[in-house]
Amino acid sequence: MAKANEGWGSRIGLILAMAGNAVGLGNFLRFPVQAIQNGGGTFIIPYFVSFLLMGIPLLWIEWSMGRYGGVRGFHSTPFILGSMGKKRMWKYVGTFAIFTNLGIISYYTYIESWTLSYTLKSIFQSFQGMNIHQVEGVFDQYAGIHGSLTDNKIDINIPTWGLVAFFVTLAVNIYILSKGLSSGIEKVAKIAMPLLVLFGIFLAIRGITLGHTGMPDCSTCNSQTGLDFLWTPDFSSLANPKIWLAAAGQIFFTLSVGMGTIHCYAAYLKKNDDVALNAMSAGWMNEFVEIVLGASIVIPIAVGYMGLDWVKENAGFMMAFKTMPYLFNQWGPILATLSGIAWFGLLFFAGITSSLAMGTPFIGFMEDEFGWSRKKGALMLGILIMILALPTIFFFEYGVFDEYDYWTGTVALVVFALAEVILFSWVFGLNKGWKEITRGADIKIPGIYKFIIKWVTPIFILIIFLTALVKPLHGELPDWQLAFHQLFTKGTWPWADDSIIAQLFHLNQKVVWFDHGVPTGMFFKDMARFLLLFTFLGLSYLTHIAFKKRKTSSKTLES
Amino acid sequence: MSTSALILMVSVQSLVTVVTVYFLMRVLKTPPKSESENTEN
Numbered sequence: 001m002a003k004a005n006e007g008w009g010s011r012i013g014l015i016l017a018m019a020g021n022a023v024g025l026g027n028f029l030r031f032p033v034q035a036i037q038n039g040g041g042t043f044i045i046p047y048f049v050s051f052l053l054m055g056i057p058l059l060w061i062e063w064s065m066g067r068y069g070g071v072r073g074f075h076s077t078p079f080i081l082g083s084m085g086k087k088r089m090w091k092y093v094g095t096f097a098i099f100t101n102l103g104i105i106s107y108y109t110y111i112e113s114w115t116l117s118y119t120l121k122s123i124f125q126s127f128q129g130m131n132i133h134q135v136e137g138v139f140d141q142y143a144g145i146h147g148s149l150t151d152n153k154i155d156i157n158i159p160t161w162g163l164v165a166f167f168v169t170l171a172v173n174i175y176i177l178s179k180g181l182s183s184g185i186e187k188v189a190k191i192a193m194p195l196l197v198l199f200g201i202f203l204a205i206r207g208i209t210l211g212h213t214g215m216p217d218c219s220t221c222n223s224q225t226g227l228d229f230l231w232t233p234d235f236s237s238l239a240n241p242k243i244w245l246a247a248a249g250q251i252f253f254t255l256s257v258g259m260g261t262i263h264c265y266a267a268y269l270k271k272n273d274d275v276a277l278n279a280m281s282a283g284w285m286n287e288f289v290e291i292v293l294g295a296s297i298v299i300p301i302a303v304g305y306m307g308l309d310w311v312k313e314n315a316g317f318m319m320a321f322k323t324m325p326y327l328f329n330q331w332g333p334i335l336a337t338l339s340g341i342a343w344f345g346l347l348f349f350a351g352i353t354s355s356l357a358m359g360t361p362f363i364g365f366m367e368d369e370f371g372w373s374r375k376k377g378a379l380m381l382g383i384l385i386m387i388l389a390l391p392t393i394f395f396f397e398y399g400v401f402d403e404y405d406y407w408t409g410t411v412a413l414v415v416f417a418l419a420e421v422i423l424f425s426w427v428f429g430l431n432k433g434w435k436e437i438t439r440g441a442d443i444k445i446p447g448i449y450k451f452i453i454k455w456v457t458p459i460f461i462l463i464i465f466l467t468a469l470v471k472p473l474h475g476e477l478p479d480w481q482l483a484f485h486q487l488f489t490k491g492t493w494p495w496a497d498d499s500i501i502a503q504l505f506h507l508n509q510k511v512v513w514f515d516h517g518v519p520t521g522m523f524f525k526d527m528a529r530f531l532l533l534f535t536f537l538g539l540s541y542l543t544h545i546a547f548k549k550r551k552t553s554s555k556t557l558e559s
Numbered sequence: 560m561s562t563s564a565l566i567l568m569v570s571v572q573s574l575v576t577v578v579t580v581y582f583l584m585r586v587l588k589t590p591p592k593s594e595s596e597n598t599e600n
Contacts, residue, residue: 011586011591012586012587015583015586040564041563041564041567041568044567044571224560225560227560227564227568228560228561228564230564230568231560231564231565231567231568232561232563232564232567233563233564233567270592270597271597272592272596272597273592273597274589274592277582277585277586277589278586280582281579281582281583281585281586284575284578284579284582285579285583287575287578287579288575288576288579291571291572291575292572292575292576295568295572440592440596440597442585442586442589443585
């Protein structure tokens, strides 16, 4: 059933595809915002500690798990995990990774389509002469956002051009995926990654050297002030668990670990191909894009024109679309156009190299288990993405988009990573696991990592999961102390709104599905959850059928 | 920009760049494995 004739064309192609998988919009938008919200320059300390103790071990684990499964004819997570653990439940844990990718790719393709549209808008100089409010208005109009929800009426977001761009982006993704690894994904990675770095270097140089912009009535409008704010260490913040959790969380998102994409790419390696050096090279390439380029673009340029206070208040993901075009406008028409193309172009390349990786697990699964062709698998993936993505587009303002992001793009990653590290270190066994990591290695891995992978990484992830599960209000160190005090004295717990338990059971929220007969935001969020649950159950059923098929065929062979 | 911020930024970004280039060079300089190496147990 397994398809063994596919493979990577070159080692550098594989590394660029893996780095492309990791490098995403978060490298440019999430990392600098997390850093300024969590201790500025000091953030880099817990960030690096998390990278060394959790990120690197997870990279090695996922690369070697993928190769282990691939050598045995498995190219998708259910049976890669199933080949390492005897119990049937591991196959369903693996199914979780396909589900995660389907959930993320659905809303991610929509964001990717924004970057494509904005690249075109930059080429046609659509933002020229606009003030910041007009630039913000362009996005709201583009995404069909009303601004506020109307009483007694369902506000559906119908972004005409947004939908066209979404379908074009989806079609591009599906076409590339249908071309296969070496002729599709690898070719794109070889073009997109160098261009991304080139565009990033151009903008980073601009961000670092911008200096004082002379904006009227703005004493802090200086890119150096932005860099100063981003890099000034505040060592007292190191004692705050919130900062450690934010740093560990960022490592998860930035390396794309806990998703199953790395397994599926590595499943096309040969038995003695290196994973140790490859994983390091791809992982550090991602760090270069994040720490060197990502930290030198948005914040310094935004502080340069909007001032420090504005950035402190408004720093976030949407700055990419609602603020950056206005900032580029300050550089004159030619440089503004070039910068717009570079910025949205690099975001598009970062997005597409990630979404291609997210599409691979499902296609690999259908190829392996149901004998589908890559084209058929890619087409079915496109249909599934469309079904899952449309609610995030039409009910954007009701929080459906955020609901997907929370469950598939945040919680699921930690759960899957915890499960896979337990499987690798404890069920499969670290002695066998270590042999897999070091097999064919082109670098010597320090022996201390044997201890780290067995003990430190699982405990690290477990702590992240548990603290996210029961996070108390505000989540600072004194809040934890107060929460435990409240638990022991009053028997209650002050749940933070974004704790997993509070989210799951709608704690701190009024559960109302209909208001005067009109569905509320809660209704749409819960429907989004049902849709995600239904998707997971559907995928689990497919895994069940695949398992039965394999069992029957092995019995036939035996007889 | 304050001295401490400048030192931290330059040292961290230099370190990350050097390590990235080092691993990439190792990849590019390592000769590819032969088919026989990949079928060995």
